[in-house]
Amino acid sequence: MQMREVLASCLDEFMAADSKVVVLDADLAKADGTAGLRKKYPEQAFDVGIAEQNMASVAAGMASYGFKPYITSFSPFATRRLLDQLTISIAYSQQNVKVVGTDPGITAEVNGGTHMGLEDIGCLRSVAGVVIFEPSDPMQLMQAMPQINAYEGCLYIRLFRKDLPVVHAQDYHFDLFKADVLREGRDVTLFSSGFLVADVLKAAELLADKGISAEVVEVHTIKPVDVATVAASVAKTGAAVTVENHNVVGGFGSAILEAMAEAPVPTVRVGVPDRFGEVGKLPYLRKVMGMTLEDIVAAAVKAVGLKK
Amino acid sequence: MDLKEMSKQVRMDTMRCIGSIGTGHIGGCLSIVEVLTLLYFKYMRVDPASPRMEGRDRLVVSKGHAGPAVYAALANKGYFDKSVLYTLNQGGTHLPSHCDMNKTPGIDMTAGSLGQGFSCAVGIALASKLSRDGATVYAILGDGESQEGQIWEAAMWAHQQKLDNLIAFTDYNKMQIDGTIAEINDLEPLDQKWRAFGWHVIVVADGNDLDQIDAAIAEAKGVQGVPTMIILNTVKGKGVSIAEAKGVASHSFTVTAEEVEAACEEIRRA
Numbered sequence A: 001m002q003m004r005e006v007l008a009s010c011l012d013e014f015m016a017a018d019s020k021v022v023v024l025d026a027d028l029a030k031a032d033g034t035a036g037l038r039k040k041y042p043e044q045a046f047d048v049g050i051a052e053q054n055m056a057s058v059a060a061g062m063a064s065y066g067f068k069p070y071i072t073s074f075s076p077f078a079t080r081r082l083l084d085q086l087t088i089s090i091a092y093s094q095q096n097v098k099v100v101g102t103d104p105g106i107t108a109e110v111n112g113g114t115h116m117g118l119e120d121i122g123c124l125r126s127v128a129g130v131v132i133f134e135p136s137d138p139m140q141l142m143q144a145m146p147q148i149n150a151y152e153g154c155l156y157i158r159l160f161r162k163d164l165p166v167v168h169a170q171d172y173h174f175d176l177f178k179a180d181v182l183r184e185g186r187d188v189t190l191f192s193s194g195f196l197v198a199d200v201l202k203a204a205e206l207l208a209d210k211g212i213s214a215e216v217v218e219v220h221t222i223k224p225v226d227v228a229t230v231a232a233s234v235a236k237t238g239a240a241v242t243v244e245n246h247n248v249v250g251g252f253g254s255a256i257l258e259a260m261a262e263a264p265v266p267t268v269r270v271g272v273p274d275r276f277g278e279v280g281k282l283p284y285l286r287k288v289m290g291m292t293l294e295d296i297v298a299a300a301v302k303a304v305g306l307k308k
Numbered sequence B: 001m002d003l004k005e006m007s008k009q010v011r012m013d014t015m016r017c018i019g020s021i022g023t024g025h026i027g028g029c030l031s032i033v034e035v036l037t038l039l040y041f042k043y044m045r046v047d048p049a050s051p052r053m054e055g056r057d058r059l060v061v062s063k064g065h066a067g068p069a070v071y072a073a074l075a076n077k078g079y080f081d082k083s084v085l086y087t088l089n090q091g092g093t094h095l096p097s098h099c100d101m102n103k104t105p106g107i108d109m110t111a112g113s114l115g116q117g118f119s120c121a122v123g124i125a126l127a128s129k130l131s132r133d134g135a136t137v138y139a140i141l142g143d144g145e146s147q148e149g150q151i152w153e154a155a156m157w158a159h160q161q162k163l164d165n166l167i168a169f170t171d172y173n174k175m176q177i178d179g180t181i182a183e184i185n186d187l188e189p190l191d192q193k194w195r196a197f198g199w200h201v202i203v204v205a206d207g208n209d210l211d212q213i214d215a216a217i218a219e220a221k222g223v224q225g226v227p228t229m230i231i232l233n234t235v236k237g238k239g240v241s242i243a244e245a246k247g248v249a250s251h252s253f254t255v256t257a258e259e260v261e262a263a264c265e266e267i268r269r270a
Helices: A003-017 A035-040 A052-063 A083-092 A105-111 A120-125 A138-150 A194-209 A227-237 A252-259 A282-289 A293-305 B003-019 B026-030 B033-043 B064-077 B082-087 B116-131 B149-160 B181-185 B190-196 B210-221 B241-251 B257-269
Strands: A021-025 A045-047 A068-074 A098-102 A131-133 A155-159 A180-183 A188-192 A214-218 A221-223 A240-247 A267-272 B058-061 B137-142 B166-172 B200-204 B228-233
Touching (some): A003 A021, A021 A035, A021 A052, A035 A045, A052 A068, A052 A083, A052 B116, A052 B149, A083 B116, A120 A155, A120 A221, A120 A240, A120 A252, A188 A252, A194 A293, A221 A252, A240 A293, A252 A267, B003 B026, B003 B210, B026 B241, B033 B210, B058 B064, B116 B149, B190 B200, B190 B228, B200 B210
Parallel strands (some): A021 A045, A098 A155, B058 B137, B200 B228
Antiparallel strands (some): A131 A221, A180 A214
């Protein structure tokens, strides 16, 4: 099941149960999987056209009336394009609006650099009180959505919209504000979120072959970071790698480093090396950005080597 | 107290509110005193004892820097004691320079980053329609604010959604911080722009005349199928000669306690 299908089916469920749940699109409903909702719920799903800033503030106005809006677009347009509206109309005004940004980072692939949100985490992380969540597979998103719907406030879902491999088993138990230790290890902690988590687990396998015991921690909620889980893991392993689909400046890796600021360990960051995106498919883009499976393994070896 | 006397009271309290800290957005507060008086003391179905009453009429002052004028109207309406007006912009106050729905009883939407409040008003009007509660949603836009692209995004979509429960005003005092509207980024022909966006448009020749504004709101209340824009040709700093004389510089300036009392005396005699 594609991630956007999970999103749409959860929203469908919420909208059926609660007429105050509304969805606003900005001419990307077909891409984001939400187009069908407009036919089924004509009084709960709207398209504002290509006017993201208006979408954000309209949602805030509706929220002030007791409605529970979700706004959706591609991640750069759902964040940097409407950053001031998200900041003032929604976050500063304490409105209960959920923001869904699809195709994060390099997963925009052939839409290229203009459509690659490589700074969305950095932008939103510095807006007070905003929750940032990035799921890694359908099972996690399915479990997350009811908690997200129940959460009151500004929350950003950074959503890879197509198929993702299974990361979480059927008995997985999700907590929005608690990071998941997916694999225990002794020598280094690999932190990640989103579509890269599956590869980080593979990297841990490859590291085991090299005699390195890697712990894998999925920090699906990037703000607020589960500091306790991050700190406990690095206290045990003494080294870290952060793996992110975002500029390494200001994003996921920065959040992890802040979380261990009081007891830091040598950390190597894997992600977009402070540059803009370009067109290409994921294998090409991961290669030019230094984000391949091999890059993750090499970063872990380096981090272990940096330990005193 | 009749509306004329109430408008004088709101104007004096606006000056005293700003005067309490000695500086503020005087020009753009004074230009909307009459429309605020009509909304709070004739048209809006609100209850000061229950500021968040469901189904109430709402006002979004999208030109959020006019906070002090709104606070003066709210205090006279009974939302809070007039002594609160003298806490404007003091640390910990409930009355910040720009309107904040989470700080001030009676404020329906936070505004300050220009253009956004109007979109919020469109969302509120849509929410009221969906709730079928019969509320009217009012919004006051600055003329300088109307240079923001978001205003026109919102205008287009309000028409698309047939929001005839939305009545907006432009405080057309023809001035912004860096100069006159005409010399910075002209809005003319403003009435034609709004008509082209599908709105019912009423131009009020004297936007500081209670009777003329009253007639415009009464007309707007009867409009069906489209939102209404009432363009108020106002005077920046209206009713206080030192403010009017400053022209563009009336946007924000310092006043002494003596100047505030002289202004109040001038208002009283008007």
